[in-house]
Amino acid sequence: MYIHMMSDLQAHASLIALSTLTLVVLYTGVSLLINYRRCPQIKGPWLACVSELWLFRSTTAGRMYEDCSAVLDQYGSLARIAPNKVVTNDPVIWTHMSAPRSKFTKGTWYDPTTLDPNQRNSLSQRDDKLHSVLRAKMAKGGSETNDDKYSGKEIPALESNIDDRINDMVVLIKNESAAGKPVDMAKIAQFFTLDVLTQIAFEAPFGYLTKNDDVFQYIQKVQEFLHILELASNIPAIHRMLSSRIMLRLFGPKPTDKLGMGAMLGVAQRVVNERYAPDAKAKDDMLGSFKRHGLSKDEAENEAVLQLLGGSDSTATAIRMTFLFILTNPDVHTKLMSEFSAHRDQISTPVIKSVEARELPYLQSCIKEGLRVFPPLAGLQGKVSPPEGETVNGRFIPGNVEVGWNPMSMQRRREIYGEDAEMFRPDRWIEAAALEDDGAKLGLMEKTLGLVFGHGKYGCLGKTIALMELDKVFVALFQNFNFALVDVVRPVRTFCHGAHLQSDMWVRATKKHRPRRSLSKHASRTPSKT
Numbered sequence: 001m002y003i004h005m006m007s008d009l010q011a012h013a014s015l016i017a018l019s020t021l022t023l024v025v026l027y028t029g030v031s032l033l034i035n036y037r038r039c040p041q042i043k044g045p046w047l048a049c050v051s052e053l054w055l056f057r058s059t060t061a062g063r064m065y066e067d068c069s070a071v072l073d074q075y076g077s078l079a080r081i082a083p084n085k086v087v088t089n090d091p092v093i094w095t096h097m098s099a100p101r102s103k104f105t106k107g108t109w110y111d112p113t114t115l116d117p118n119q120r121n122s123l124s125q126r127d128d129k130l131h132s133v134l135r136a137k138m139a140k141g142g143s144e145t146n147d148d149k150y151s152g153k154e155i156p157a158l159e160s161n162i163d164d165r166i167n168d169m170v171v172l173i174k175n176e177s178a179a180g181k182p183v184d185m186a187k188i189a190q191f192f193t194l195d196v197l198t199q200i201a202f203e204a205p206f207g208y209l210t211k212n213d214d215v216f217q218y219i220q221k222v223q224e225f226l227h228i229l230e231l232a233s234n235i236p237a238i239h240r241m242l243s244s245r246i247m248l249r250l251f252g253p254k255p256t257d258k259l260g261m262g263a264m265l266g267v268a269q270r271v272v273n274e275r276y277a278p279d280a281k282a283k284d285d286m287l288g289s290f291k292r293h294g295l296s297k298d299e300a301e302n303e304a305v306l307q308l309l310g311g312s313d314s315t316a317t318a319i320r321m322t323f324l325f326i327l328t329n330p331d332v333h334t335k336l337m338s339e340f341s342a343h344r345d346q347i348s349t350p351v352i353k354s355v356e357a358r359e360l361p362y363l364q365s366c367i368k369e370g371l372r373v374f375p376p377l378a379g380l381q382g383k384v385s386p387p388e389g390e391t392v393n394g395r396f397i398p399g400n401v402e403v404g405w406n407p408m409s410m411q412r413r414r415e416i417y418g419e420d421a422e423m424f425r426p427d428r429w430i431e432a433a434a435l436e437d438d439g440a441k442l443g444l445m446e447k448t449l450g451l452v453f454g455h456g457k458y459g460c461l462g463k464t465i466a467l468m469e470l471d472k473v474f475v476a477l478f479q480n481f482n483f484a485l486v487d488v489v490r491p492v493r494t495f496c497h498g499a500h501l502q503s504d505m506w507v508r509a510t511k512k513h514r515p516r517r518s519l520s521k522h523a524s525r526t527p528s529k530t
């Protein structure tokens, strides 16, 4: 009797186990099928078509950028990287999605770029109406694409502020090299961009260059945080988990922090409070412009800190990589120096003016080529298709699919830039300008290159500032110094987590002796304020 009961129970248990297993297999199979059917028109690695595991694995390994480039090579200009995510390197699709009246909107990728859980900023605002209201407030005149935001018109001292920071950078390199020390150009490039941006945002530079120090350990802390940010952007479930109130209270940046992003929020709070006080005097700078155009106190705080996140790593990468390409291509370096010599009388000292730099075609070609071969921002920046789906450039994109990009493979398209698109060759821009085709080729190249700053309703708000920095920095570096790489085997350490984390770009700098005005007379007199 007992034995009979036991065998009955065992049979029962086996039946339950089998049924559970069958249900799990069925559930998994149906889920994978449902996942697959969300976007069957667009092909990609099988794991990516049925689950988020492919994207998760690639992002945690820090290989998302290379992996997306490889799937685009394999599957064509639209490839699937998750059940409801695809990646593209097609400039027509990318331009279309960000056009002012496009029905595509910002996707979940942007959610983690919210710095304050109670307030979306211009980057993280996904509601198109609210986003355009915010952008219009931040822009002079509120033009549709708002390209004149942060421009010299809104901040009259912008150019002279950048000139002062260029002088600080030259002084720092001069001092280090006079002491016989190698200089880390990866660090110096970001000290420069952070000093420019902290001055624009908070009235005075934090003095990264003058102190030769990572003030608030901002660079170190942001580098640590970018890996998580990329993971949360690519995998919404991780973002939901990290953005819970408890997690934010425990680990989120707080204005009371002594270091990192939180410390920046603290400075932003203090400076904005002063500026928005009832008796505060109006000023002709970035915060003055924010206030004039109706940004609330909280919005101004958020936008001030967002600039640092959006504009310091990106511009620093553009400086580092273009510098490295010029330094390691002797023919390019020689042509650039010849251009500087030929235009010696038209180049202001100690710092070239932006309008003068725009008249130097070879310098401009180097800047364009650096941005092209190594686009500074590499996150997916996905835009969601309208619910009914849409056909763009001959490809149907089903509804509610997030389309991200891979700027590096977009900027190396051979049919646009030539068979040697992989190479840093500034002359391609000069050659395209000389073609007798009514500017067709050059126009296409410039339009495609422009996308490194985004486009239309989502275009970069800091493009004018970034280009002004680039106009000046290479003239200052290569006119003042001879450079040589310290480590020719590994000239720079570089990892990509949406932005490029770069360090250890050690060079030996030797001051050139040229009959120029003394730098010390023109060096910055702006006080540090941290």
Ligand code: HEM
Pocket: 098, 122, 123, 124, 135, 150, 197, 306, 307, 308, 310, 311, 312, 314, 315, 318, 375, 376, 377, 381, 451, 452, 453, 454, 455, 457, 458, 459, 460, 461, 462, 463, 465, 466
């Ligand atoms: C070489 C340097 C830079 C590059 C390549 C770059 C590129 C970009 C890109 C690709 C976007 C996103 C476009 C999209 O969502 O589709 C963007 C947005 C943005 N950038 Fe930049 N950027 C640079 C420098 C700067 C600087 C210096 C600042 C600030 C002073 C800045 C502020 C912003 C802001 C506020 C946004 C959000 C715009 C919006 O969604 O309305 N950027 N940038």
